[in-house]
Amino acid sequence: MSRTPEEIRRALWENDEELESRARNARAESLVAEAEETGDAPLLIQALFNLVSAYTFSVERDKAFVPFARLLRMWDERAEDFDAYATHRFHWMFKWVSSGMLDQPHIPLASIEKWQAEMEHRYRLAGYSPRAVRSGEFSIASHLGDLERAVRAHDAWLAADRDDMTDCRACELRQEGAWQVRLGDDAEALRLWRPVLEGVHTCLQQPHGVLAESLLPLVRLGRTDEARRSHLRGYRMARDMESMRHAVAAHIEFCALTGNEARGLELLAEQTRHWEPGGDPDTYLSWTACAAVLLRRLTELGHGDQPVPGPPGREWTARELSAHATAEAHATAGRFDARNGTGAVGDRARERMAREPLLDRLPLGLRVPARGPGAPGAPAAPARTPAPRPGGEDGAAAPRADAPPRELLDEARRLSAHGHPTALAAWARLGEAVERTGARLADDERAELLDHCAMELARTDPAAGAERFTAAAELYAGAGRPGEEAACRARAVLASAFAGRPHAEALEAIEPLCARASALHAEGAASTRHATAVLLTRARIRAGLLAEAATGEEAARTADTLDAELAALVAFAAPDRDVPAVCARIAEATESRGRLAAQRGDGERAVELLTEAAALCHAAGRPWDATGAELALARVLTGTGDPARAAAVLTAALEDPERAPVVAAADQARLHLALADARAAEGRAEDESAALLHAAHWADQAGEGDGIGAFARLRLGGSLLALGRWDEAATVLESVLPDLREGHDESDVVQARSWLGQVYSRLDEHRAAAEQFLEAASTAQEWENQYDHALLAHLAADALKNAGTYEQSRRAYARAEELWRSLGDRHGTLRTLRSRAWLASAEGADTDACVEFMQAALREIEEGLGETGDDPEERTRLLLETGHTHRQIAELALAPTDGPPDEEYDDPEQYALNTGGYARALRHTALAATSYLDCGEPGLHLATADHLRAAALELDLAHHDAARSWLARVRDAYPDGTTDPDGTVAERLKAAADLEQRLAR
Structure with a gap:
């Protein structure tokens, strides 16, 4: 059955x-055929416009x-079939066709120049500014590498007046x-962008394109934080758009040149x-060059x-x-x-493919899960070049791995004497050399x-x-x-205790060794370094026993003994203590006492001891310890209310030039995580986000990307959400979900889905938001405490309503209300009831x-007020809930089909869609x-x-005296x-003054 013209429209x-796709193109082709059958020329013109647009924003440019040539013929034959809008759109598409020809190497250059002249002629006849024409000429000249012509056209383009045919400002600035x-001139480009x-x-294409093009200029100028943000925002915006192949390619190039292969x-997968x-x-050229x-x-x-x-295919x-x-x-x-x-295009492609990395590694806050070589979407991360080993105290280079065993x-x-973190690796190199050369060592x-x-x-194997x-x-x-x-x-x-030997048994075994070490020290047969090593080992075993203590009294006795x-x-x-190795032992014992004080809740004593321990490590010449x-x-x-000092301690540790090259990556991750706290x-918040980013990066370097790294990325996603950086938050949270699902507590998964749902809601991706909230709610429904389940059900209902899936939303709200009531949470119940009112409005129900x-x-509120007592x-x-409810009744009366406006005052005229509701609106506003x-x-x-809302409503009804009365109350x-700490008073008084000016008119 044929569709009517209105159905076709x-x-x-x-x-x-x-979305841009071949499927959309195919539908556009079919609609042209349907429109043609109706004999309605304006409808056919509209269908041809649809087809040109679909092709232009796809890989079938x-x-x-062909369809534009048909439009051109129809214009020349019967221009009266084009109304004002169609006339504008017809001339607008000249630019698309012109640039499209330039991108097709099979179209001769003479044809492109001829089309450019035709565009200039038709624009002049229509009375348009030459700005768009000169822009097209500039594109041709810069493509050809004709610098002199490009400069002339560029200047003429920007000098001409803007008019209805001018590209939007975003696209002009991109160009x-x-x-x-x-x-x-990267700096000038970024100023323009x-x-x-x-x-x-x-616009529909920006900032997607600019975000991609800005990546390398930002890195070259050292603005790496901005480059990271542009990547996280920009790729997500461009990834599903066929017309953004060049932008996706630029993101791949950025990864290749910043250590994010x-x-x-x-992205390639x-x-x-x-x-x-x-x-x-x-754009295929851009794609292949960047992939290369x-x-x-x-x-x-x-x-x-x-x-x-x-x-x-292979x-x-x-x-x-x-x-x-x-x-x-x-x-x-x-x-x-x-x-x-000319060779201009080839030169640019060769220059692009020859680019070398700009950075060894730019942390992105993301982790590519390694699920085996070449797994689609999850290739194994390439290994980075290891840091060089430290040299000797005189600055000489460390021995090569093939150096003689004696030198090693x-x-x-x-x-080892210096307590250096690389000592064990040095002994391992010696062991390899001895095995390789057969060298003999003394006992x-x-x-x-x-x-x-x-x-x-x-x-790794304590028993061995x-x-x-x-x-x-x-x-x-x-x-x-x-x-x-x-x-x-x-x-x-100690190793046997780590291997599973009971700590009590290990403690019995260590006591004779402690006695022997003390005796040897007294005889001068063992140094203080040796004796303290044994005594510290006993302390470590007793600390293990403390962790196993079953009762409070037993734990207290063990803690007292340990201290x-x-x-x-x-x-x-x-x-x-002047002997560095002994000073280091004293530092370790003091640190253990500080940790013990912290466990006992004595924050002041813990701070004193831990500060002393750190100072002793530095005094021993071992800052890494x-x-x-x-x-x-x-x-x-941080826990005792002095986060500024905590941050200073951590920052000093992270910036210590002696320590930075040798501190283990896992410790770097923990330092940054504590700094985030x-x-x-x-x-x-911004500094918290930066610390979490680095924590995730170092966790990846330590091979803990699915542990500490995943936790840091989860928090990073929440931090970015709080900062309003929603595209970045979405990318980070999408990246971390697989790791959380595989090995983390389900509460972390629920938190990630909840935050991701909130991000999607902010990005108007309501169906995706609902999916995340529903998944999270499904997990939370098994928990003993049902508060999270209720909240997630409510959020899912909100998202379903915003997505237009009203029946599912209605069920979700009913479930949320049931859960809030079972929890005795009156405020949650009230929010759900008000939300159900707006859902009914969205479904077209009458105001009553x-x-x-x-x-x-x-x-519900009246019942609650009767139960509040004292x-x-x-x-x-x-x-406050009473006020919120009356306010929303007023808003419903004025705009029964609109969602609830913001809590703060806004121009009430935009809600005055139902003048019959003014009386009700005024009553409930009061x-x-x-x-x-x-x-x-x-x-x-x-x-x-x-009061301001009421004044505006009275003014709309020409009740001037009543309006003045409301303004007087303000x-x-x-x-x-x-x-007026936050400027609210000034804002209210200015709004009142604005309404008074309307009254005066």
């Missing part, structure tokens, strides 16, 4: 709203010329900035459709044989796809150069090697480490080194039906104001907002001298 409008980048990046000028591969050349060779940069980088990093996602390695992308880019550029008679032994001993040297290798082994410690102790004994023997046997006992032993150790070692004490100190300071406590839900809310805080909250005033100070500003509420 509706279908055309719906197709315009669809080359097909746009102006891109030209400045071509000229080498600033209004687009800040949202002052936007794994992220680049993830998401966008395999772009390997099809289609009818847009210009990424794939070349992967090959250079040693991943040339890694499977990667490429054009369908499997690809990075090396093979690199060659393919490079060849395609050269071939496409060659077609343009052959058409143009000296280096390992030097690093004491073999003992040292075995001892230090056991330290590394005990981290205990055996190796015991073997090393035997060698020490045979070599006549009883102090080292005792310390090594103590380490064997006493640590204090005794410090006193024992004090005479030799201070990291644990400073981290614990910062956490105590301190910044959050200070209320410094909508208001019935509000009346139910008022009855609780003034609850009474105030309920009076009731709202009265309720707010009954609250006292908390309701004052809300009341004056309603002025009376704010006598001279009223404090």
Whole structure:
């Protein structure tokens, strides 16, 4: 059955709203055929416009010329069939066709120049400014590499007046900035782009394009935070748009040049459709050139044989796809150069493909999950070049791995004596060299090697480490080194405890060793360093016993004993504290006492001890050992209300030049995470976000990306949401969800989905928001406390309403109300009742039906007021709810089909859609104001907002005296001298003055 013209028009409008795709193009083609059958010329014109637009904003741009040629013929034959809107749109599309020709290398240059002249002629006849024509000429000249002509056209373009044919300001600024980048002036480009990046000028294509083009200029200028934000925002905006292939390509290039090759591969896997050349060779050139940069980088990093996602039909390695992308880019550029008679396009492509990395690594706050080589969308992250080993104290370079064993032994001993974090790696290199060369070591040297290798082994296999410690102790004994023997046997006992030996049994085993170490020290056969090593080992075992303590009294006794032993150790070692190794032992014991004080809730004592411990580490010349004490100190300071000092401690630790190269990546992650806590406590949201970003980055470097890193990214997503950076928050939260689902507490998953739902709501992606809220609610419904379930059900209902799925929304609101009532949460119930009123309004119910839900809310409030008794805080909250409810009844009366406006005053004329509701609106506005005033100070500003609303409504009804009366109440509420910390008073008085001016007119 054929559709009516009106049905076809509706279908055309719906197709315009669809995502760019071949499917949309096919529907546009079908609609042209349907429109043609009606014999309605204006309808056919509209359908042809729809088709040209669909083709232009897709990879089938080359097909746009045929329907436009038909429009051109129809215009020339019967211009009267084009109304004012169609006339404007017809001339507007000249620009699309002109630029589209330039992007098609099979169209001769002479034809393009002829079309440009035709456009200029027709614009002149129609009385349009030459600005759009000169812009087109500039595009031609810059494409050809004709600098002199480009400069002339550029100046003429910007000098001409703007009119109805001028590109939107956002697109013009994009083009102006891109030209400045071509000229080498990144700073000027970013100055021009600033209004687009800040949202002052936007359109369907911007800021998507500008965000992509700004990436490398920002990095080159050192503005890496902005570059990161532009990537997180921009890729998400462009990823689903066929016409944004060039922008997606720029994001891949950015990843390749900032050490984010794994992220680049993830984008490549998401966008395999772009390997099809289609009818847009210009953006295909951008795609292949940028892909070539990424794939070349992967090959250079040693991943040339890694499977990667490429054009369908076969499997690809990075090396093979690199060659393919490079060849395609050269071939496409060659077609343009052959058409143009210049080498400009090819030169630009070669320059782009030859670009080298701008940064070793720019943290993005994202993690690409490594699920095996070449897994679609999740390629394994390429390894980075390891940091060099530290040299000797005189600045000489560390020995090579193939150096003679004796040289490696000296280096390992030097690093161990210094307590350097790389010491164990040095002993491992010595072990490899001995095995490789068959070198013979003395018994004491073999003992040292075995001892230090056991330290590394005990981290992953404590039982095997205990055996190796015991073997090393035997060698020490045979070599006549009883102090080292005792310390090594103590380490064997500790390793056995880590391997599962009961701590009580381990403690029994360590006591004789402590007695022997003390005796050896008294005899001069063991140094203080050896004796304190044994005593500290006992403290570590007792700390394990404390963690296992079953009762409060038992735990208290164990804690007392542990503290006493640590204090005794410090006193024992004090005479030799000038010896760096002994000073380090005292520092460790003092740190343990500080942690113990923190566990007992003695924050003041904990701060004192942990501060001392950190200072001792620095005094010992081992700043890296201070990291644990400073981290614990910062956490105590933050918890006891001194986050500024905590932040200072952590910042100093992170910026310590001696420590930074050797602090473990996991410790870096923990320091940044603690710094984020301190910044959050200070209320410094931007700094909190930055700290979380670095915490996630270092966790990835430590291989803890799905643990600490995932937690940091979760918090980062929430921080970005709070900062209003919604596109970034969405990207981060989308990235972290898989890690959270695989190995984290389900509460973290619920939190991520809740935040993601809020972000999607802010981005007007309401269906996606509803999906996240519903998934989260499904998990939370199993929890004992049902508050989160109720809240998520309500949020899901809101999102479903905003998505237009009213029946599902109605069910979700009913479920939320049921949950709030079961919890005894009256305020949640009230919010749900008011939301149900707005849902009814959106569904088209009459005002009375909508208001019935509000009346139910008022009855709930009345019941609550009767139960408040002597609780003034609850009474105030309920009076505020009364005001909110009356205010929303007033809004429903004026705008029954609109959603609730903002709480603050706005021009009431925009809601005056139902003049018959003015009386009801005025009555409930007055009731709202009265309720707010009954609250006292908390309701004052809300009341004056309603006074202004009432004045505006009276003014609309020409009730001037009544309006003046309402305005007088506003002025009376704010006598001279009223404090105004946030500017609300000034805002209210200005609004009153504006209404008084309307009254005067």
